[in-house]
Amino acid sequence: MGLFNETCSSVKHPASITPSSQATQVLGMQAKAQCQISRIMRPDDANIVGNVHGGTILKMIEEAGGIISTRHCNTHTGDRCVAALARVERTDFLHPMFIGEVAHVSAEITYVSKHSVEVQVNVLAENILTGTTKLTNKATLWYVPFSLENVDKIIEVPSIEYKSNEQEIEGKKRYEAQKMERLETKQRNGEIIMPVISPEPFSVGFSQSSLIHLVGPSDCTLHGFVHGGVTMKLMDEVAGIIAARHCKTNIVTASVDAINFHRKIKKGCVVTVSGRMTFTSNKSMEIEVFVDADRVFEPEKYRAVSAFFTFISLDKDGKPLPVPPLKLETEEEKKRFEEGKVRYLQTKAKRQTEKARQQ
Numbered sequence: 001m002g003l004f005n006e007t008c009s010s011v012k013h014p015a016s017i018t019p020s021s022q023a024t025q026v027l028g029m030q031a032k033a034q035c036q037i038s039r040i041m042r043p044d045d046a047n048i049v050g051n052v053h054g055g056t057i058l059k060m061i062e063e064a065g066g067i068i069s070t071r072h073c074n075t076h077t078g079d080r081c082v083a084a085l086a087r088v089e090r091t092d093f094l095h096p097m098f099i100g101e102v103a104h105v106s107a108e109i110t111y112v113s114k115h116s117v118e119v120q121v122n123v124l125a126e127n128i129l130t131g132t133t134k135l136t137n138k139a140t141l142w143y144v145p146f147s148l149e150n151v152d153k154i155i156e157v158p159s160i161e162y163k164s165n166e167q168e169i170e171g172k173k174r175y176e177a178q179k180m181e182r183l184e185t186k187q188r189n190g191e192i193i194m195p196v197i198s199p200e201p202f203s204v205g206f207s208q209s210s211l212i213h214l215v216g217p218s219d220c221t222l223h224g225f226v227h228g229g230v231t232m233k234l235m236d237e238v239a240g241i242i243a244a245r246h247c248k249t250n251i252v253t254a255s256v257d258a259i260n261f262h263r264k265i266k267k268g269c270v271v272t273v274s275g276r277m278t279f280t281s282n283k284s285m286e287i288e289v290f291v292d293a294d295r296v297f298e299p300e301k302y303r304a305v306s307a308f309f310t311f312i313s314l315d316k317d318g319k320p321l322p323v324p325p326l327k328l329e330t331e332e333e334k335k336r337f338e339e340g341k342v343r344y345l346q347t348k349a350k351r352q353t354e355k356a357r358q359q
Contacts, residue, residue, distance in 0.1 A: 040101070042099065051096050051097070055233035056233065062232060067107070081155040083145045090256065091138070103125060104126060104133075111175060113172075118175065123137035140174075202246065203327040207246040208274070209241045209275055224267040232256075239253070242285075249321055252314060255309075256310070263303070268296065277326055280326040287309045289308070
């Protein structure tokens with residue numbers, strides 16, 4: 001049984017709009033900024049116990065965001081373009097998804113600046129036997145449109161109509177905040193994860209891992225650069241290996257802190273995805289993941305993407321298990337642990353605030 005469906009409202013090119021269709025253009029403004037894709041989850045989308053990989057969901061989220069952003073950015077009369085993923089805000093995995101369920105990914109453009117697009121995405125899991133649905137993910141993504149004629153040229157983004165002035169003001173605040181955070185993450189881009197000889201169990205070196213991948217045509221956009229969703233899936237795989245090595249149990253992605261795409265990765269590059277454990281609480285593990293790109297025929301290697309993934313350990317009934325404490329052996333590991341603890345406490349406080357607000 002196969003299922004893949006993508007529905008987006010059609011968008012007329014501005015040059016094709018006639019006077020008689022002006023009213024239709026206004027009424028369709030909100031509809032054209034929405035998109036949905038659906039796909040049934042297969043065994044190769046999940047781990048050995050049937051939980052769908054977080055990377056699979058992240059890839060679908062990016063696909064929906066890429067479709068709607070590219071479509072919107074091509075409503076202008078100038079160069080044709082492709083929207084490239086620049087950043088994914090924190091993403092929480094609210095409920096697990098399983099083999100046989102249908103993932104419905106809905107995307108909507110909520111803010112545009114001169115050169116970027118903000119897309120809000122919701123993911124629902126549908127049990128097609130019972131008809132029940134559950135919200136599994138909410139994510140915010142930022143895209144930048146690049147010309148097909150000149151890959152280094154950023155296209156100006158067409159405007160959208162906001163429901164209110166407040167919506168536009170709040171969107172601008174989010175834009176300024178993410179712009180500042182992206183600049184701050186570049187300070188860590190010089191760090192390299194080095195292999196450890198004969199590491200102690202439950203230490204950082206014991207579970208750290210890396211994956212090497214040759215970027216092929218199927219990984220890339222029309223520009224010949226890697227889809228953001230492909231990169232995120234690889235990052236989730238590495239983080240999952242690290243989490244499983246540390247606790248030796250079934251593990252699932254619980255959340256992903258902001259994923260920052262610093263530079264594009266071109267077809268033919270060799271990417272090295274490296275990760276290490278940075279923090280453990282009683283029932284969660286934070287893992288830092290880097291993606292480095294190596295242009296094989298050019299003397300250049302650079303940091304392309306970075307993010308923090310959080311995993312939890314589960315028993316056979318899907319209930320959280322205690323996580324073995326992380327053994328810290330160096331001052332740098334202790335520093336990273338304390339930084340991870342701050343992020344953990346901030347997230348915990350935010351959740352408690354949101355829960356209190358809903359009561």
